Amino acid sequence: MKRSDFKRITPYIHEIPQSHRYDMRVPARFYADGELLAMALDDKSLEQLVNMTTLPGIVKYALAMPDIHQGYGFPIGGVIATELPDGVISPGGVGYDINCGVRLLASHLEYEAVKPHLDRLASALQANCPSGVGRGGEVRLNRRELDRLLVEGGRWALQNGYATEMDLECTEENGRLAGADPAKVSDRAKKRGMDQIGTLGAGNHFIEVDVVDEIFDEQAAQRMGLFPGQIVAQIHCGSRGFGHQVCTDYVKRFQTVIHKYSIHLPDRELVCAPLSSPEGQDYLAAMKAAANYAFVNRQVLTFLIRRSFEEALRGKVHRTTVYQVYDIAHNMAKIETHEVDGRAIDLCVHRKGATRAFGPGSPVLPDVYRDIGQPVLVPGSMGTASWVLVGTEGSMAQSFGSTCHGAGRTMSRSQAKRTIRGSDLREELEAGGIHVRAGSMAGLAEEAPTAYKDVDRVIEVVHNAGIAKKVARIVPAAVVKG
Amino acid sequence: MSDKQFEVVDHTADWAVRVYGRSLSQLLLHAAAAMNSLMVADLHALSQDEERHFTLEAYDAESLLVEWLGELAYWAEMEQLVFPHCQLQHVTDTTLTATVRGGRASELQKHIKAVTYHNLAIASTEVGLEVTIVFDV
Numbered sequence: 001m002k003r004s005d006f007k008r009i010t011p012y013i014h015e016i017p018q019s020h021r022y023d024m025r026v027p028a029r030f031y032a033d034g035e036l037l038a039m040a041l042d043d044k045s046l047e048q049l050v051n052m053t054t055l056p057g058i059v060k061y062a063l064a065m066p067d068i069h070q071g072y073g074f075p076i077g078g079v080i081a082t083e084l085p086d087g088v089i090s091p092g093g094v095g096y097d098i099n100c101g102v103r104l105l106a107s108h109l110e111y112e113a114v115k116p117h118l119d120r121l122a123s124a125l126q127a128n129c130p131s132g133v134g135r136g137g138e139v140r141l142n143r144r145e146l147d148r149l150l151v152e153g154g155r156w157a158l159q160n161g162y163a164t165e166m167d168l169e170c171t172e173e174n175g176r177l178a179g180a181d182p183a184k185v186s187d188r189a190k191k192r193g194m195d196q197i198g199t200l201g202a203g204n205h206f207i208e209v210d211v212v213d214e215i216f217d218e219q220a221a222q223r224m225g226l227f228p229g230q231i232v233a234q235i236h237c238g239s240r241g242f243g244h245q246v247c248t249d250y251v252k253r254f255q256t257v258i259h260k261y262s263i264h265l266p267d268r269e270l271v272c273a274p275l276s277s278p279e280g281q282d283y284l285a286a287m288k289a290a291a292n293y294a295f296v297n298r299q300v301l302t303f304l305i306r307r308s309f310e311e312a313l314r315g316k317v318h319r320t321t322v323y324q325v326y327d328i329a330h331n332m333a334k335i336e337t338h339e340v341d342g343r344a345i346d347l348c349v350h351r352k353g354a355t356r357a358f359g360p361g362s363p364v365l366p367d368v369y370r371d372i373g374q375p376v377l378v379p380g381s382m383g384t385a386s387w388v389l390v391g392t393e394g395s396m397a398q399s400f401g402s403t404c405h406g407a408g409r410t411m412s413r414s415q416a417k418r419t420i421r422g423s424d425l426r427e428e429l430e431a432g433g434i435h436v437r438a439g440s441m442a443g444l445a446e447e448a449p450t451a452y453k454d455v456d457r458v459i460e461v462v463h464n465a466g467i468a469k470k471v472a473r474i475v476p477a478a479v480v481k482g
Numbered sequence: 483m484s485d486k487q488f489e490v491v492d493h494t495a496d497w498a499v500r501v502y503g504r505s506l507s508q509l510l511l512h513a514a515a516a517m518n519s520l521m522v523a524d525l526h527a528l529s530q531d532e533e534r535h536f537t538l539e540a541y542d543a544e545s546l547l548v549e550w551l552g553e554l555a556y557w558a559e560m561e562q563l564v565f566p567h568c569q570l571q572h573v574t575d576t577t578l579t580a581t582v583r584g585g586r587a588s589e590l591q592k593h594i595k596a597v598t599y600h601n602l603a604i605a606s607t608e609v610g611l612e613v614t615i616v617f618d619v
Contacts, residue, residue, distance in 0.1 A: 043494045045494070069494045069495055070493065070494040070495060071495050071496070071600075072496065072598040072599075072600030072616045072618065073598070073599075073600055076495055092598075092599070092600075095618075096595050096596040096598075096618045097595065097618075132593075133558075133559065133562075133590040133592075133593040188556065191560070192556070192559065192560065201593065202592075202593040202619075203593060203595070203619055241559055241595075244595045244596045244618070247596065248552060248596050248597075251598075251599055252540075252541075252545065252548070252549075255541050255542075255545055255599070256541055267599075267600060267601055268544070268599040268600075268601070268602055269598055269599045269600040269601070269602075271599070409494045409495050410494070411494070412492040412493055412494050413493070413495075413496070413497060413619070414490050414492055414493075414497070415492060440589070440591060442591055443591075
């Protein structure tokens with residue numbers, strides 16, 4: 001892929017025309033400035049973007065967000081919409097970590113009041129929130145209870161004392177996708193999921209205590225209860241081994257299903273089935289179960305974070321409670337209605353490493369956010385800023401109500417491991433006033449900030465392109481990594 | 483082809499390895515060795531007191547490779563069991579029977595979330611077989 005393969009639509013939108021490759025069904029669009037475009041040419045992410053355009057039933061264009069990087073099948077940062085009833089759903093287009101997402105919690109505390117106790121808070125978070133490979137959580141489920149959880153999602157957490165009504169109201173889909181069917185999920189997925197509720201896992205997942213650094217939209221920030229100097233917390237994780245196995249099972253099953261429906265694809269990871277087919281419906285029902293699992297996972301971690309704030313700060317600050325600002329998914333396929341070429345049509349919107357960003361007025365938003373647009377949570381790389389945005393009319397018109405999800409990697413994990421020492425990085429972060437708790441130093445090195453793009457630059461692109469609007473920038477004070 | 487069993491290939495978000503083998507059987511064994519080396523730094527330190535037998539079936543040779551590695555990744559996630567000693571009793575393009583021996587790792591340095599099909603194609607070379615596997619980590 002070369003720069004000359006792109007046609008500039010606006011300073012922030014670059015298009016690969018349908019004529020670029022014989023099997024493209026629609027053009028592809030990439031949201032980027034000149035530098036981010038040049039960076040994306042370095043790996044295979046833009047070829048993967050072109051591959052997305054070959055999926056049957058795709059409408060308008062395949063989209064890539066400015067945090068795009070090479071994944072498998074879809075690139076990370078990819079969005080497509082396929083038209084119902086016969087457009088396809090692709091498990092690989094959702095990814096293995098189904099409903100990986102981000103939750104933002106806010107305290108009533110200012111940084112200066114918490115600063116002397118941050119080390120204690122970081123230790124409490126690490127002790128209470130299990131992380132790393134193979135560490136089970138404190139929630140013990142039998143098969144029947146797990147099936148209930150898969151169907152009920154956030155409501156299961158509410159009934160079992162892990163959530164408040166307000167938490168659910170401020171969660172995408174209220175923490176529950178209707179139509180989840182445990183019968184469409186394998187025994188192996190259930191075994192993997194049995195003791196992993198309320199656990200962080202490994203890789204790029206984290207819990208972070210942050211400070212609100214700057215407010216860009218007073219009205220939206222006020223609505224979310226955010227103010228400069230405030231202590232907030234983020235959770236980044238998903239459906240753990242349960243979701244990984246659901247995706248594995250259906251990518252395997254769909255290897256033969258594509259022949260039944262005469263679907264030809266450039267990469268076996270893109271396998272898919274028409275949404276109208278029994279196989280497509282089975283995956284959708286299993287994916288929803290995994291999505292509900294992930295909502296509960298982040299909810300139980302929220303419960304454990306509340307416990308950590310209480311344990312570490314009780315008697316030291318005036319109020320230890322935290323409330324939920326919002327919770328978003330960034331690996332998911334959703335059935336949504338969007339206006340395309342002047343008509344409202346039902347679509348299956350795949351967002352893989354991309355965030356739903358519904359604009360003001362959307363009926364699915366909670367009352368408190370309906371007039372400002374959906375909160376969008378964009379974590380940066382470890383040690384750098386994260387962002388709170390809101391969805392816009394522009395995201396509804398241009399990108400099927402979608403925007404970016406993070407900073408986006410630019411350096412391979414093996415290169416990061418070769419060039420960065422985890423212990424040096426830890427010292428550097430600590431010297432910058434960030435308290436670090438990590439399960440493995442090698443894992444820490446792979447997630448080094450230099451392995452990622454500049455998140456502020458990514459945010460400038462989505463803000464200027466109009467597919468999200470800046471609300472607040474937050475910076476880290478303590479990081480707990482799996 | 484040299485005697486090289488596998489090599490790590492740069493991949494922006496995940497881990498990729500290129501694996502070599504003179505036969506499908508050897509390719510499967512070398513792929514397991516590659517994945518084990520991602521998960522555990524010192525494979526020699528593992529005990530050999532755990533043994534598992536299994537039979538796997540798949541649609542084609544690539545699917546069989548994914549199933550095989552997926553089975554090993556499953557035991558690593560569930561019980562921290564890593565099996566450096568693998569014997570394949572019977573291998574065709576669509577089935578295998580295996581006996582694997584190893585032990586519990588005190589710590590896994592890498593969590594293999596999934597074995598992907600991304601551009602997965604076992605290629606014939608002048609001296610055997612070659613495949614690049616991308617792991618979701």
